[in-house]
Amino acid sequence: MKRMNQLGVPIGIVAIVVMLVVPLPAAVLDLLIALNITAALLVLMTAMFVHKPLDFAAFPAVLLVMTLFRLALNVSATRLVLLDGFAGKVIDTFGHFVVGGSLIVGLIVFAILLVIQFVVITNGAGRVAEVGARFTLDAMPGKQMAIDADLNSGLIDEDEARRRRAEVHAEADFYGSMDGASKFVKGDAIAAIIITLVNLIGGFAIGVGQLGMPFGEAVTTYSLLSVGDGLVSQIPALLLSVATGLIVTRSVNDADMGSDIIRQMMANQMPLRVAGFGALGLCLIPGLPKLPFIVAGGLMLIASSRAGAAAKEEAVEAQQIQQALTSPDTPELLAAEIQVDPLGLELSADMIDLVDPSSGGDLLERVKALRRKIATDLGIVAPPVRTRDNLQLPSRTYAILLFGIEVARGEAPPGTVLAIGDFLGSLPGQQTQEPVFGLDAKWIPAELRGQAELSGATVVDRASVITTHLAEIITQHAGRLLGREDVRMLTDVVKRSHPVVVDELTPTQLSLGEMQRVLQELLDESVSIRDLVRIFEALSLRATRTKELDPLVEAARQALGPAIAAPYAVDKTLHVLTLEPQLEQAILESLRPGDLGQAIALDPETSQTLLRNLAQLTQEVENRNIRPVLVCAPQVRAALRRLVQPIVPRLAVLSYQELTGADQIRSEGVVTADTRLAVNA
Known part of the structure; x- marks a missing residue:
């Protein structure tokens, strides 16, 4: 079956090309004409029942193949008309029965079909396809940014983002293809006029010049066959033109076109009532037949009553939802509150x-x-x-x-x-x-x-x-959201794959509470704790010498060094701010132990000047669309971060050992504790 699907369309296209040069029997031509009309009807129904245009992404190619098939049938029919004066029962029936055997009626019907297809549907569909292609291409950057925003906010995962990006590109390709495919429909309408004129003139010439027919008989024979051929071609052409218009004007929705139209037209009761009473009011005009307008107005009023019932059902459902949201207080609800x-x-x-x-x-x-x-x-x-x-x-x-x-x-x-x-x-x-x-x-x-x-x-x-x-x-x-139970759960997860690491660390070296404080400090500085194995290994080594919070946190950070610096690197380049060596040494000498870790005990004037210069320097660098980080010695990093965080909360403070995650490091400025401010351009 898969092999047939792969070969069916190529074989069909080759057969169409063969039809352009090989004569066909009249019976075979009848079968192919019936197949052409049925296939055009199938394409039209498919266009109506898809939920969005991309569900019929093959439509441009289908349109080209169907147009080529119809032109091949025109060539075969022309050959039979001019050679034999007979092109099968289908064309003969359209030429005699459908238009009543009247050449004038046939030409008028054919002309009307051409006007409907070429002037109305084809031109409109081509314009919509052109505008849709341009707007789709112009909107691509905005759609890509919206996808990236949803991905960054966690609303979608990588697979969904990849699928949406592919859909955006597919939509642009589809409307671009439809812009070109609509030109096939317009060219097909022009070709139908030319083919019909060729059949008429050629038929007159052959009938009168070669076969010696009277002029009236030649007109009757070849003109009706030519008109019949034109009508047989224009009916599927008109169906495909309508399908093209439906596809390019189709908005994205979760339902097919018929459901959308009925739902939206039945959504409001008042327009249906006005239309119904308006139709009934036309019955008052003398001379107009009353029955058609009574039937039309009655149908509109019946539809308005159904729309009112549907609106009441939606209102009841909305009221039930509101009652569920505002249900009376119960002991269970109060306990939950x-x-x-x-x-x-x-x-x-x-x-x-x-x-x-x-x-x-x-x-x-x-x-x-x-x-x-x-x-x-x-x-x-x-x-x-x-x-x-x-x-x-x-x-x-x-x-x-x-x-x-x-x-x-x-x-x-x-x-x-x-x-x-x-x-x-x-x-x-x-x-x-x-x-x-x-x-x-x-x-x-x-x-x-x-x-x-x-x-x-x-x-x-x-x-x-x-x-x-x-x-x-x-x-x-x-950090505040990480509770003791969460730490226990994470520890149990690590223990399943690395039991030795957990058994060595807890509870002999660190309690759950001490581990919780370390992990909270990491989270407070936006450091991911996904790699708990390396964090626990680093804590196990440092806990043998000290259980103070700052050294334990620094040990964990050094183990995660590349992962800490990587989010701040742009194109693998890390933009850093550094401290003046004398200032960094003064900070190191001023460290004092505290309940929450070490603190910097500089004099107030020096501290204020340091923070002011740091905030100014950070702002100047950020104005160049650069996100800097402050780097310092690991001995002062934790204390410096506590000093800086209230003033410049967006500035990350890293130690020199944590810079291994960037290939290049660029200095953007040096922070001092006096009125000087060194900025690197």
């Missing part, structure tokens, strides 16, 4: 559609995907996110809670999408800032998504904005 959840997401009443699958809401599924993404990136299993409504929240607002305390809040107006970019002035909407990176953005109506993408903006839906914000909050507070 008083429990403190590690992570919580609260939505205002007008945002419930985001979690309602019947309304297309997929926020809960995206949150599940986010937990998998966090586990892959940070190495921890984030606790479940309890999502619920909060009637006290302002409209279009969501809040993110950590252990019952609100830590972040944002807006996601219903019916909008977030456009992020620099050229949004021409788009209507509410100006805002992207909640994670603080980029200029605007909430625009959802129907303007395509226009925003064409202007170069990155467009993100409401659920993506919320999950991206939630991912950032989880990353910032990953």
Whole structure:
């Protein structure tokens, strides 16, 4: 069967080429004409029942093959008409029965079909295909950025991102092919006119000049056959033209075209009623037949009553959902309410559609995907996110809670999408800032998504904005979310594959609480703890000499050195800020032990000057679109990070031993403790 599928189309194309030069019997021509009409009808039905254009991606090639097949049939029919004066029963029937044996009627019907196909359908479909190809190509960068944003926020995995990128490229290729394929349809209509004229003139010449027929008999014989051949060709050509128009005007949806049209036209009761009463009102005009308008108006009113029933059912379902969300208090619900959840997401009443699958809401599924993404990136299993409504929240607002305390809040107006970019002035909407990176953005109506993408903006839906914000909050507070039970679970996972490493480390050298503190410190600095085997091995070696927190953390960081520096490298180049040697030595001499680790005990003036110069230098480097890191000796790294983090929280502090993850290191400036500031251009 697979072999037949591979060879069927090539063999068919070769047969079509053979038909152009080899005469066919009239019976074979009848069979092929019937096959041509049936195949065109099949293509039309397929175009109507696909859910999206890419489901019929082979349509441009099918259109070319069908056009070539129809032209080959025209050549064969012309040969039989001119040689034998007979081209089979199908053409003869179309020439005599369909048009009543009248040459004038046949020519008029043929001309009307040409006008419908060439002027109306073909020109319109060609224009739509041309515009669709241009818009699709212009929107490709925006779609690629949206896919990358979903991937980075954890909403999709690599496989899904790869599939979506392939779909974007396939869509661009499809509309580009349709732009060219529509020209075949237009050329086919022109060819039909020329072939019909050739048949008419050639038939007159052969009938009168060679066969000696009277002029009237020649006109009757060859003209009707020529018109019949033209009608037989134009019917499948018209079907393919309609299929072309349906494909290029088809919007992406989860249902076929018929279901979409009926659902959308039946969605509103009022237009159906107005149309029904309007048809009934036409019955009052004297002289008009009343029965057709009564039937048409009655059908519209019946349809409006069905639309009203469907609207009531949807309202009842929405009311049931609302009642489920606001059910009366029960002891079980109250007990659940008083429990403190590690992570919580609260939505205002007008945002419930985001979690309602019947309304297309997929926020809960995206949150599940986010937990998998966090586990892959940070190495921890984030606790479940309890999502619920909060009637006290302002409209279009969501809040993110950590252990019952609100830590972040944002807006996601219903019916909008977030456009992020620099050229949004021409788009209507509410100006805002992207909640994670603080980029200029605007909430625009959802129907303007395509226009925003064409202007170069990155467009993100409401659920993506919320999950991206939630991912950032989880990353910032990953250390707090790592509990003692989580450490036990991670340790048990490592023990299954590396029992010696775990048995040597715990509980003889470090307790679960001490291991938890080390892992929390790593997470607080956005260091992934996925490689627990190397972390535990490094802790086991250092724990034999000390159990202080800072040395244990530094030992784990040195074991993960390349993995720590790699996220900050751009094209394998790490952009670093360094301390002036005298300043670094002064910091080393000022270290003092504390309850939370070592602290820097510089005089206040020196500390303030150091932090001010560091913040200024970091800002100047970031203005060049460079993300720097501060490097120092491992003995002062932890203390320096505690000093810097409140002032410049986005600046990572690495030790010299952790720079092995970058092939090249470029110095962007030297931090001093006086009024001098050394910046490398």
